[in-house]
Amino acid sequence: MTRIVLFVFLPLLLGAAAVENLKWSTGETYLMFLERLQLPKDLYYKIDKEDQKLTEEIISGVEYQILYDGNRTIEQVLIPVNDELQLHLYRDKKGSFAFEAIPIISNTKRESIALNIEKNPYEDILKATGSRRLAQAFVNSFKNSLNFRRDLRKGDPLVMIYDQKYRLGKPFSMPVLQVAMIEMRKKRHYVFLNSDGRYYDENGAQVEGFLLARPVRNARISSKFTKRRYHPILKRYRAHLGIDYAARRGTPIMAAGSGKIIFAGRTRGYGNLIKIRHSDGYMTLYAHQKSFKRGIRKGKYVKQGQVIGYVGTTGLSTGPHLHFGLYKNGRAINPARVVRVTTKKLSGKKRRAFLKVKKELTALVDETMQTAGSPVKHDRFESVCYVDIQDFKRLGGEG
Numbered sequence: 413m414t415r416i417v418l419f420v421f422l423p424l425l426l427g428a429a430a431v432e433n434l435k436w437s438t439g440e441t442y443l444m445f446l447e448r449l450q451l452p453k454d455l456y457y458k459i460d461k462e463d464q465k466l467t468e469e470i471i472s473g474v475e476y477q478i479l480y481d482g483n484r485t486i487e488q489v490l491i492p493v494n495d496e497l498q499l500h501l502y503r504d505k506k507g508s509f510a511f512e513a514i515p516i517i518s519n520t521k522r523e524s525i526a527l528n529i530e531k532n533p534y535e536d537i538l539k540a541t542g543s544r545r546l547a548q549a550f551v552n553s554f555k556n557s558l559n560f561r562r563d564l565r566k567g568d569p570l571v572m573i574y575d576q577k578y579r580l581g582k583p584f585s586m587p588v589l590q591v592a593m594i595e596m597r598k599k600r601h602y603v604f605l606n607s608d609g610r611y612y613d614e615n616g617a618q619v620e621g622f623l624l625a626r627p628v629r630n631a632r633i634s635s636k637f638t639k640r641r642y643h644p645i646l647k648r649y650r651a652h653l654g655i656d657y658a659a660r661r662g663t664p665i666m667a668a669g670s671g672k673i674i675f676a677g678r679t680r681g682y683g684n685l686i687k688i689r690h691s692d693g694y695m696t697l698y699a700h701q702k703s704f705k706r707g708i709r710k711g712k713y714v715k716q717g718q719v720i721g722y723v724g725t726t727g728l729s730t731g732p733h734l735h736f737g738l739y740k741n742g743r744a745i746n747p748a749r750v751v752r753v754t755t756k757k758l759s760g761k762k763r764r765a766f767l768k769v770k771k772e773l774t775a776l777v778d779e780t781m782q783t784a785g786s787p788v789k790h791d792r793f794e795s796v797c798y799v800d801i802q803d804f805k806r807l808g809g810e811g
């Protein structure tokens with residue numbers, strides 16, 4: 413309890429203990445960071461493999477915090493690795509530094525926008541909410557199916573319902589679109605987020621899928637994607653920012669989508685690694701490879717399905733597998749959400765489940781059109797995570 417009081421009042425009384433907000437520099441690795449701040453290298457070498465890999469997920473530009481004591485000595489550091497998990501470096505009871513991954517606490521609000529077109533969806537949503545992200549999310553949903561410029565008229569209604577994360581009262585991380593609707597020439601067009609995590613139009617056709625269902629044949633999924641998971645036995649938080657495909661050593665790895673190779677080389681955690689940049693801000697990552705296919709190098713363009721390398725167990729790996737990651741605008745997302753479904757149309761049980769989601773979301777759109785107030789303004793829409801002083805308190809108090 414004393415410590416909590418101190419954390420709150422010391423900065424005010426002495427102007428000494430302080431939390432500093434910083435941005436992670438481009439190109440700086442976690443090890444370079446430890447060195448620069450003269451923090452013990454054990455904070456990398458003595459932590460387990462999974463945690464070591466997590467340190468490679470730090471995104472340049474991410475906002476992180478350092479808590480100093482009155483003598484300008486580092487007490488704690490908090491570095492977000494995604495919107496649910498952060499790395500915490502702190503002094504334990506003996507005064508030496510320790511590492512842990514801890515959750516980022518946030519709450520999610522469902523928000524909606526309903527308006528009539530004045531200029532175009534992008535400009536109008538931006539004007540109403542102040543958020544380019546929301547405007548872009550709406551436009552992207554229909555970009556392969558509709559022609560706004562040709563078919564849209566002034567006064568046509570649009571609705572967008574999305575989930576937004578908040579931390580300390582400020583929105584952060586990407587909004588998750590639940591449903592988007594636009595009416596043109598008296599016909600309504602929809603995009604729905606289905607319970608399988610994928611987007612479909614009103615006919616049940618998948619909207620966004622572009623990735624190969626599997627980048628390796630004859631493989632089984634040995635680890636799924638998770639932004640944050642509590643390991644009950646180890647009693648600690650974990651994240652797995654990709655999908656692991658266990659396969660025989662030497663099994664060919666295929667490019668999940670067409671694009672340009674932006675990295676092909678060796679890294680500590682991911683071993684032999686290839687990164688491919690695709691359109692619309694997507695990037696795929698293929699780790700732990702035994703070797704690359706001949707001629708595959710940085711700068712080369714590859715086609716979807718083209719072999720780029722072979723399954724191995726290089727880097728921090730426990731057996732032959734492909735760690736497959738998908739990133740959108742630098743952030744890890746679940747690849748399962750963007751794979752191309754093999755069957756064009758949903759059928760049977762899956763179709764019935766979709767129809768239920770569609771019915772609920774359509775009703776929500778109707779309701780929003782009836783009752784819509786002014787949309788929530790996102791004047792300062794942040795992609796970074798805010799550290800709550802609560803985190804420092806809790807952690808400092810419990811050691």
Ligand SMILES: [Zn+2]
Nearest residue numbers: 654655656735
């Ligand atoms: Zn993995």
